[in-house]
Amino acid sequence: MILALVVGIVSGIVVDETTGAGVRKAEVLLISGQRSQAAMTDAEGRFKFEGLAPGRYNVQVSKTGFQFREGRGQGSKSVIEIGQGRDETGLRYILRPLGLVTGRVVDADGDPVVGARLLLLRQVKRNGRTVWTAAQGNATSDDRGEFRMFGVPVGRYVLGCTTTGAPRGLAVRVSRMGPVPVFFPDSLEPDSAQVLEVKAGTRLEGLTIKTRTVPLYTVQGRVTGIAGEQTMGVHVTVHEASWGPLMGVGRGSAVMREGGEFVLGPLPPGTYTLFARQVRLGQPADGARRGPEQLSGHATFTLVDRDVEGITVPLGPGVQVEGSVTVEGAPQEPVKGLYILAQASDDSGFAQGAEVKPDGTFQFNVERPGKYFLQPLAQWGERYLASVRAGGEETLGREVDFTFGSPGPVKVVYRKDGGRVEGSVRAKEEGAFGRSATAVLWPVEERFRPFPYLATAPVSPAGAFSFKNAAPGEYLVFAAVSADRRIWGELPELPKDVLEQAARVKVLAGSSTTVEIPLVQWPEE
Structure with a gap:
């Protein structure tokens, strides 16, 4: 007995988002479980798979210098x-040409700098503050x-530009002049630099x-x-108090001299924070073994x-x-994989913490x-973070002041009676979601927008x-594809287009809400 092998055909075209023309030599990848098949587009941007086994396939499209616009446009499944007698033809996938920035670095005399x-740096919102981050x-x-x-x-x-010899605070040098980071065209601070706007296919040259x-x-x-006893070393480091570490400046350490004296430099003008640290292995009089102090x-x-x-x-x-972590209204359970972090509210990025x-x-x-x-730095099973109290005062989503010491014991409380939000996503066509489409539960109140809310x-x-x-609380709910999941936790507000499309829900303890949400297209920056 001869069994007929069910085969399928998948075909379509890959086009440039800015011109609509076909993109040649783009790779189209079909993934089903552990199996994958690839095809290269022809001179007109067309591709075709034949002899495919029945099943569900995820589609990925790529080419160097382009970004796959997943879920964008008609036919972009x-x-x-x-399946039996079911082919997929007429597919149309979009690639966005990425930007190009070129130029030249010269010294004060116009000679090339090797x-x-x-x-490239961009600004983001973190903990209510605007900070610079590497892009x-x-x-x-x-x-x-x-x-x-x-x-x-x-x-x-x-x-931003920094030269190889830029000062890092590692050792004293004889020269009292030195190069510092500059920002196009000639600013010493990113806040006063010229903003470069890169659009699809932008070529900023020269x-x-x-x-x-x-x-x-x-x-x-x-x-x-x-x-002085059983020391493991004393280290002094210096950190510039703003964007300096991104440019490799103002971060370094000094070798200690006898008597605890140190010298740091050379450093350019600016405001810095100097840290000194010593780890001591102590052996108390009672003979008990303790960790490093x-x-x-x-x-x-x-x-x-x-x-x-x-x-x-x-x-x-x-x-x-x-402090302690508890589950309100339930017996204490062993805690595993939970980490409590103290994150500085300024733009220094300084943070310390410990595993619970x-x-x-x-x-x-x-x-x-x-x-x-x-x-906390991780979810703790099917529980939600209900309260973080420091010295008896609620500080969830608010600053805790450790300037003059600790305000008192920290009590982190979780609960198990959270609400459930579920539903479906509206899309223009079947298969638009893919394995990377994501639903977002966005708190209306800004202080709850960082993880884990x-x-x-x-x-x-x-x-x-x-x-x-x-x-419990009020949320906006929407969905986006992977290419748009960029800086949700860093935005002060949702873009207007997304805000207008998102569904609004109110979650109560123990409630269950069903909602239909849109698959939004993230607007251009």
Whole structure:
């Protein structure tokens, strides 16, 4: 007996988003479980698969210098299904040409600068503050001082440049002048630099960045309170208080001299925070074995037009943070894989924390006094975060002030009576979701938008989604494809187009809500 093998055909075209023309030599990949098949588009952008086994396939399209616009346009199915007598033809996938930034780095005399590092930066919103962060795209200037940054996504950027010899605070040098980062065209600060707007296929060519040198200064001081017995070392580091570390400047360490004296530099003018740290292995009198004891201290200083001397950095145990994690209204359960973090509320990126022990307790030191957000770094099963109290005061989504010590024990409370939000996603055509479409539960109140309140859930090929144990509150709900899942947790507000389309729900303890939500297209930056 001869069995007929069911075969299928998949065919279509890949086009350029900006011109509508076919894209040649793009790779179209069909994935089903552990199996995959690939085809290359022809000169007109067309592709064809033949002899496909029955089943469900995820579609991916790629080409260097382009971004796959998943789920965009008529005929752009992310999931296709081949069955008896069922083919998929007339498919149409869109690739967006990425941007290009080119230029030249020269010194004050107009001569080429070799080995300069170039980086694109963009602004994001974090913990209610606007900060600079590194974006996709970097390059190094060649022997002619020229650089080329390709594959730049749509967005608004500033272009920064730092030369190989830029000061890093690692050692004292004889020269009192040195190069510093510059931002196109000739600014010393990203806030005053020219904004480069990159659209689909934008070619920003012929940019010229002129390097600059400034006076450099040293910092001298002394670390006090050093434990002299069984020390593992004392280290002094300096961090520039803003965007400096992104450009490789203002971050370094100094070798300690006898008596705790140190010298840092050379450093360009700016405001810095100096950290000193010592780890001591102690053996108490009772003979009990304990872990390392960490001592730390810090000082902030500003370099203007001269060296700074006489800085004293006293070491101490820092601010001790201790507390517990419980589940309200339920017996205490062993805690596993939960980490409590204290994240500095300024733009320094400084953070410290500790893993919660199985008995629900945690303890760690905050080395640098200041204001912090306390938050867990992982979900804890099917529970929601209900409260974070420090010294008896509710601080969930709010700053905790450790400037003058700890406000008191921290109590992190979870609950199991959260609401359920589920439903389906509206799409213009079948198969538009793909394996990477995602539903987003966006808190209306801004202070709850960082993790873990801003939640995501996968959308099934049939368009279904479900959120379990959502914290009570008001939310906006929408779905987007993977290419658009960029900086949801960093946005102060949703874009207007998304805001108008999103569904609004109110979650109560123990409630269940069914809602139909849109598959939104994220607007251009």
